[in-house]
Amino acid sequence: MTDHPTDLLVDLASDRHGGKVLAANDEFFAPKENLIADADPIWNPAKFTARGKWMDGWETRRRREPGHDWAIIRLGIPGIVRTVLIDTAHFTGNFPESASVEGIYLPGVTDMVELVRDPSRWTVLVPRRALRGDLRNEIDLDRTTPVTHTRLVIHPDGGVARLRLLGDPVPPDGLLDGTVDVDLAAIHNGARAIDCSDRHYSSPNRMLVPGRAEGMWDGWETKRRRGPGNDWAVIRLAGRGTVDRIELDTAHFKGNAPGSWDVEGIDAPGATIGNLRLAKWRALLENIPVTPDHRHRYEGLAGGPFTHLRLNIHPDGGVARFRAWGRSSEPWISPA
Template identity: 50%
Template sequence: MAEARGVTGPAFAEALDLASERLGGAVISANDEFFAPKENLLKATKPVFLEHEYTDRGKWMDGWETRRRRTPGFDWCLVRLGLPGIVRGVIVDTAFFRGNYPEHCSIEACAARPDARVEELLDPRTHWVEILPRSALAGDSQNAFAVSCPFRFTHLRLNIYPDGGVARLRVHGDAVPDWRRLGRPGAELDLAAAENGARVLSCSDMFFGVRHNLIMPGRAANMGEGWETRRRRGPGYDWALVALAAQGEIGRIEVDTNHFKGNYPDSCMIEGIDAAGRAAEELAGAGDFQEIVPRTKLQAHTRHLFEEEIRAAGPFTHVRLNIYPDGGVSRLRIFGTVTRTGAAEQRLRWLNALTQQEAEAELRVACGAAAWAAQMAGARPFRDEEQLLATAGQIWARLGREDWLEAFRAHPRIGETKAQVEAPETSATARRFSSQEQAGASRADDETREALARLNRAYDEKFGHIYIVCATGKSAAEMLQNLRERLEHTAEEEIAIAAEEQRKITEIRLRKMLRRE
């Protein structure tokens, strides 16, 4: 099978436009927009020039344009990405800005809540990362810049020097949704939705409509918002290969030919494969796909729903939509449930993509030692769960007494609910983990609870830190007996035992973070 023909531009432009207004991207603030409004920057349409069109402020321009700067400084605007993700490259399009384009630009990025207010984003405490250093621009051109930064961002700040106009901003990259909130056991998910992290990896042709349109939100507004191939004049058929949001089992499928009336495909067939880690080039021609939906006649301008027709549910990581012989499809929906393995893989991908600060905060849920969290965040990316757990143990073994004590203080005493020291950003999850771990103690009778409290105090007085035990699966009576035995140890013996118990707790919590247990 051949790759799509007629594709031009930088390689990164093949990736999804994370700032697309169709995905919810928006320009939320600008320091100046005297001649042309900031909202034009993300318009889905190509910029146009109307030679004789003027407003009461000057020449009408299809872009964002600031006034002529008469003081030192530069102009800027804030962009909220439609989908958080890793930026692979940007296109700063100065189409039709010839004598009024900026001389240079730079771009910064940050990770914040999707609904963060402008005041929060402009607060000096917000951590911005420069992903594009100050770079020269050409007028009336698509200025393309590759970006090499592995972190997941939610907002960008486009700076122009010193002033001028930019027609469009395209931000190409890989969507990385927050998988703490996706893939809950048994919940149905659109595995082919861009907002959930699905990607259209390749296709045979996209002469009239780009392949990414297949997985965009909502129904297409017109044919231009669908995937459409040129008219096929020889044998064969067209196809599009979709990487699902995560490995999942398929329950129902929708193929929508909305707006395609004289140019819809005659029929379609859908295949699937479980092929994590295999290259897209290899998959495009792979022979081990399973038939999910057999070749089926299609209708014009219609939503086709397949449920009883599904022959193989998976699990699958990729699907291939084949259309015969050519034509246009506006949307493909693959509804199903994410497997535990698939969810864990995507949560690890999400963890790998967090900024250093975000990753440290998230990891302190598993272990309260700041040095451990910082070193773990710096050791990313982790290839798989096994490497994550091995690295966690190695870093913990290199730390010392003060780091161990800091981790101990993040735990509540056995039989209690509140830790000695709680980090506000992680305490809710940490409390949930503690509650799960101490389920045995919570079911204890009054006599056992009182004995635990009394011996906990004795332990604190003798060793100078709280009693730490990996409580998962242990009854209150077992923990009480363990506590009595450990009170007989020396301080040197006990700190080593407590550190090993913390290591076990950390490993269990890391597994829970990935598997949402």
């Protein structure tokens, strides 16, 4: 059992999470912004532009001199990159021969001059390696330090549909000072869903993004349960702390909301997924009936300290948002 299953990692660079492609040296055939689009790449055989075939990705012109092409991305959420996914979907005769990825930790910096001023500050995340066309080229990393920006380098030219930087969010510098309430379950604050019983329709991390849900797709939904038991999701909080209030939202889930839910907590810094599954959890919210398409708020809890929360839904269904407000001065990890 891995503690970092790829489909429960957060795409730190996604435009859905605020990522932005700051610059690219060339985007003749297809714009750089496509690299981090949240939606999966599509193929339209009939669509062309004034410059050639329309492609759902970033594509540079054919290089006629030595060199390489590049794009610099500011992550929407600073974090530790666990897996890099260079997706060449639909690029069959026009994908790069090889690619590399670099990273840097410069929170708050958007100035390109500052980013490229000293190349030695960039560290190699993925050494140059061959790519295959029309394929999700997946590379697992063994890293413990966060990054805020990455640079994708392709050799010598070509097209990449998506760049996914899958990893663990880290709390923004200075956020968890223990003096004010923050949403300890928000991925932008450093939280992440690390385990769940079912993610047939979507990841539980969808519950932890900012704002109200845009639709049923923008939340966590499990398959219909045909046997005994219930579904659940474990959230590693942004930091060890107390939880004063919880918000659970079933917006857009009208015929498929859970019948009831409860929330448990545990104080287990650094615990593995296996240990958490076997551990004894403490009740924070007892089993409560659920109203479909409704925002539920529970205050005055004063529970903790907790490092993880477990949301149990009975027996199955969908949850749009999960919030856990409280105070912490102990981030789950300290930024480098």
